[in-house]
Amino acid sequence: MFKRFRDRRVSPEIRMQNRETFLETKDFIYPVFLLEGKEREEAIPSMPGVSRRSLDRLLKYLEWPVKLGLRSILVFAIPDHKGVEQAYRSDGLMQRSLPDIKSHFPQLEVITDVCICSFTENGQCHMGDNDQTIEILAKIALSYLQSGADIVAPSDMMDGRVWAIHRLLTHSGIKQPQIISYAAKYASSFYGPFRDAADCAPKTGDRKSYQMDPANSNEAMEEIQADLEEGATSIIIKPALSYLDIIFRASKRFDCPIIAYSVSGEYAALRYLVDQGMASSDIIEETLLSTKRAGANRIITYFTPLILEKKNGNQLV
Numbered sequence: 001m002f003k004r005f006r007d008r009r010v011s012p013e014i015r016m017q018n019r020e021t022f023l024e025t026k027d028f029i030y031p032v033f034l035l036e037g038k039e040r041e042e043a044i045p046s047m048p049g050v051s052r053r054s055l056d057r058l059l060k061y062l063e064w065p066v067k068l069g070l071r072s073i074l075v076f077a078i079p080d081h082k083g084v085e086q087a088y089r090s091d092g093l094m095q096r097s098l099p100d101i102k103s104h105f106p107q108l109e110v111i112t113d114v115c116i117c118s119f120t121e122n123g124q125c126h127m128g129d130n131d132q133t134i135e136i137l138a139k140i141a142l143s144y145l146q147s148g149a150d151i152v153a154p155s156d157m158m159d160g161r162v163w164a165i166h167r168l169l170t171h172s173g174i175k176q177p178q179i180i181s182y183a184a185k186y187a188s189s190f191y192g193p194f195r196d197a198a199d200c201a202p203k204t205g206d207r208k209s210y211q212m213d214p215a216n217s218n219e220a221m222e223e224i225q226a227d228l229e230e231g232a233t234s235i236i237i238k239p240a241l242s243y244l245d246i247i248f249r250a251s252k253r254f255d256c257p258i259i260a261y262s263v264s265g266e267y268a269a270l271r272y273l274v275d276q277g278m279a280s281s282d283i284i285e286e287t288l289l290s291t292k293r294a295g296a297n298r299i300i301t302y303f304t305p306l307i308l309e310k311k312n313g314n315q316l317v
């Protein structure tokens with residue numbers, strides 16, 4: 001006598017009954033790149049299908065995924081002119097745009113990425129000194145929330161930035177501040193295409209003195225623990241595919257929501273396989289399923305509109 005597993009796989013309906021993991025519309029967070037000005041739309045060559053847009057174009061573009069059920073966006077602001085003060089000015093690009101985004105899409109959760117790498121001349125996520133940088137990051141986070149963001153997501157990997165942000169927000173009267181920290185962010189080569197999009201490639205050197213060593217797993221648990229103690233409400237692990245073990249381990253250990261960021265290089269690689277006809281577009285769903293199966297509650301991915309389309313019964317890619 002032997003066990004018959006194939007009974008579970010005889011038809012799509014039976015397979016669905018035996019499924020353990022599901023991708024749901026609410027799981028997806030869509031990263032978008034915001035430019036200054038009007039009527040601007042710039043394709044990102046390293047990320048086919050992804051563009052950077054001025055606010056007017058972005059609002060128009062988002063109508064489609066919102067109609068498909070999009071619940072959440074992650075906004076990156078890319079200023080025309082460098083200068084860290086641009087990031088926290090009350091009339092900065094992000095600050096000016098948030099009220100319009102919120103009034104156009106009142107139901108949409110708006111998460112703002114908090115980092116200075118698109119604002120510094122050298123493309124680094126710090127200003128030399130860790131402790132000086134975290135005070136600036138706190139000012140940026142406060143001004144984004146005061147301009148209408150629902151959530152701030154610090155992505156810089158400075159020590160103590162969640163602590164500094166949480167302290168300033170609570171002192172400024174922000175009730176129950178929502179901070180999603182990029183707690184375990186690895187120094188990864190998968191960020192290459194993003195750096196074209198956000199105009200933030202380091203002019204010299206790399207980010208290895210602050211982003212995590214890909215060889216480390218225990219340290220990720222320490223980073224997450226520290227961010228939760230400092231006041232983070234959820235955490236991000238990034239990239240996703242090469243770090244499924246970290247997602248799995250964190251999901252077993254921490255009760256907070258765990259978000260995986262399927263980053264630009266993952267998007268570009270999968271997109272290439274599909275566009276070249278080397279893989280079926282099912283590869284997108286497969287990798288996102290693996291991310292959820294590992295333990296992620298939500299996923300940040302550039303494939304969000306395509307996945308939502310598929311869930312709405314249309315052809316994917």
Ligand code: PBG
Nearest residue numbers: 115117155190191194263264265
């Ligand atoms: C910058 C930032 C990066 C990403 C998100 N925020 C790039 C980096 O650290 O170099 C990467 C996102 C992606 O690759 O999709 N702080």
